[in-house]
Amino acid sequence: MFSRYNKAKGAQSPNKPRQHTPAAQPPVATTPQNSATPKAALPQKRSMTPATPKPVDKDKKRKERLGDIKLELHRVLLDNLNLAALDQVSETELRDEIQAVSSEHLSERGIILNRDERKLMYTELYDEVKGLGPLEPLLQDDNVSDILVNGPQQIFIEKNGKLQLSDITFKDERHLMRIIDKIVSAVGRRVDESNPYVDARLADGSRFNAMVPPIAIDGSLVSIRKFKKDKLAIDDLVNFGAFTEEMAIYLQAAVATRLNIIVSGGTGSGKTTTLNALSSFIDNSERILTIEDTAELQLQQTHVGRMESRPPNVEGKGAVTPRDCLKNALRMRPDRIIVGETRGEEVIDMLQAMNTGHDGSMTTIHANSARDGVARLENMIAMSGVDMPLKAMRSQISSAVNIIVQAARLQDGSRRMISITEITGMEGDVISMQEIFRFQRVGLTPDNKIIGHFTATGVRSSFSERFRLWGFDVPTAIYEPFRGD
Ligand SMILES: Nc1ncnc2c1ncn2[C@@H]1O[C@H](COP(=O)(O)OP(=O)(O)OP(=O)(O)O)[C@@H](O)[C@H]1O
Numbered sequence: 247m248f249s250r251y252n253k254a255k256g257a258q259s260p261n262k263p264r265q266h267t268p269a270a271q272p273p274v275a276t277t278p279q280n281s282a283t284p285k286a287a288l289p290q291k292r293s294m295t296p297a298t299p300k301p302v303d304k305d306k307k308r309k310e311r312l313g314d315i316k317l318e319l320h321r322v323l324l325d326n327l328n329l330a331a332l333d334q335v336s337e338t339e340l341r342d343e344i345q346a347v348s349s350e351h352l353s354e355r356g357i358i359l360n361r362d363e364r365k366l367m368y369t370e371l372y373d374e375v376k377g378l379g380p381l382e383p384l385l386q387d388d389n390v391s392d393i394l395v396n397g398p399q400q401i402f403i404e405k406n407g408k409l410q411l412s413d414i415t416f417k418d419e420r421h422l423m424r425i426i427d428k429i430v431s432a433v434g435r436r437v438d439e440s441n442p443y444v445d446a447r448l449a450d451g452s453r454f455n456a457m458v459p460p461i462a463i464d465g466s467l468v469s470i471r472k473f474k475k476d477k478l479a480i481d482d483l484v485n486f487g488a489f490t491e492e493m494a495i496y497l498q499a500a501v502a503t504r505l506n507i508i509v510s511g512g513t514g515s516g517k518t519t520t521l522n523a524l525s526s527f528i529d530n531s532e533r534i535l536t537i538e539d540t541a542e543l544q545l546q547q548t549h550v551g552r553m554e555s556r557p558p559n560v561e562g563k564g565a566v567t568p569r570d571c572l573k574n575a576l577r578m579r580p581d582r583i584i585v586g587e588t589r590g591e592e593v594i595d596m597l598q599a600m601n602t603g604h605d606g607s608m609t610t611i612h613a614n615s616a617r618d619g620v621a622r623l624e625n626m627i628a629m630s631g632v633d634m635p636l637k638a639m640r641s642q643i644s645s646a647v648n649i650i651v652q653a654a655r656l657q658d659g660s661r662r663m664i665s666i667t668e669i670t671g672m673e674g675d676v677i678s679m680q681e682i683f684r685f686q687r688v689g690l691t692p693d694n695k696i697i698g699h700f701t702a703t704g705v706r707s708s709f710s711e712r713f714r715l716w717g718f719d720v721p722t723a724i725y726e727p728f729r730g731d
């Protein structure tokens with residue numbers, strides 16, 4: 247049998263439940279059934295609350311009581327289950343085992359729970375033992391796209407584009423730390439006081455970042471960007487109103503005719519999603535190499551080589567930077583290179599790649615407008631230690647980058663492509679640009695939804711001739727401004 251009592255029964259476990267301090271020990275059994283609690287029942291604490299507590303208090307007390315019972319059961323399970331064999335048992339077997347061990351312990355201790363409480367308790371215990379505890383239901387809910395933990399008592403989630411406080415909490419900082427440890431040790435990393443932050447990828451592909459005390463002052467900070475199995479495709483984005491069909495026609499021509507494109511935007515504005523959707527316009531015969539810090543892109547083409555950069559290990563060794571990957575990628579005969587995000591010294595190699603035969607390459611940057619994006623590229627070049635006059639920098643950028651697509655997360659939570667701008671060259675010392683499409687805001691509904699429309703600016707693409715020569719018949723009508731019908 248897989249689990250039960252494989253460890254010497256009665257042996258004291260190093261995890262022996264620590265004595266609860268009276269303050270942390272709310273009454274465990276306050277239900278009337280419990281008045282006949284046998285000898286081993288948890289110590290009852292005299293309630294100091296008024297006779298008719300407010301519903302909120304009652305709810306909080308109930309939650310605390312269940313939390314304490316769960317903690318106790320979890321320790322019992324850790325003592326009694328053969329953890330080494332966990333991977334070999336089926337889900338049903340493990341659930342049955344958890345139920346058996348727990349209900350035996352509950353009855354030994356005279357703790358009575360109603361059916362719903364038991365059901366919830368067994369599910370949560372399963373999540374604790376096998377999964378990531380309170381995070382597990384959030385990870386499994388496909389409607390949740392981001393999970394942001396600010397210490398044990400506060401978990402924000404993003405659902406349908408809206409950030410909201412969830413009612414899920416951790417028992418305490420130790421509980422939260424245990425889950426963080428579980429995540430990072432599974433990927434061979436460590437996080438503690440001397441190494442207080444970590445970036446990792448969960449088994450399901452989700453992006454994970456944690457920072458623990460003392461750097462995180464009020465308890466560990468965790469952010470998880472859930473991996474979406476079905477990435478949003480161009481059609482989905484058009485249907486969601488992220489951009490229009492006309493913009494999609496233009497972008498298709500731009501990608502297929504191998505223009506170099508940068509997707510710019512703020513945090514969580516939809517840059518990676520846009521990059522991924524744009525990649526669907528690449529011909530299946532091309533060899534594409536992708537470089538990311540955390541692999542998120544899901545390209546549909548057959549000939550794709552994926553690379554993931556690596557931070558240094560605990561001894562500070564073994565780092566493989568995005569720049570290392572990029573340099574290597576250039577020796578691997580790619581038709582196109584896609585860099586998930588350009589944020590440092592790799593910018594030099596990226597621009598050079600774009601300038602020298604790997605046209606059609608794409609990347610994303612953190613910036614709030616096309617102009618800002620260019621300034622950011624200049625900054626990155628300057629920071630990388632390359633000694634280049636500003637004008638030379640700009641001319642390098644202007645000949646490497648053809649289009650900047652600006653993504654934004656607007657105040658109502660909607661994500662839109664708010665501008666598509668072409669870089670047309672240099673005028674004196676300044677990079678010249680022309681905007682082709684933009685999102686025009688006109689107002690706000692009473693429930694704070696943004697009212698607006700996409701419009702062409704009326705300027706024809708400077709690549710129109712290129713599109714025609716490459717066989718892309720882009721109708722001139724797409725460049726006509728919105729007329730309000
Ligand atoms: N147009 C859209 N409509 C609805 N949801 C979207 C849209 N674009 C992106 N999303 C969702 O928003 C979340 C963030 O998107 P994404 O990862 O592409 O952002 P990002 O700008 O790359 O973020 P980061 O700066 O953290 O890398 C994802 O869950 C994604 O599925």
Ligand SMILES: [Mg+2]
Pocket residue numbers: 517518519
């Ligand atoms: Mg991203």
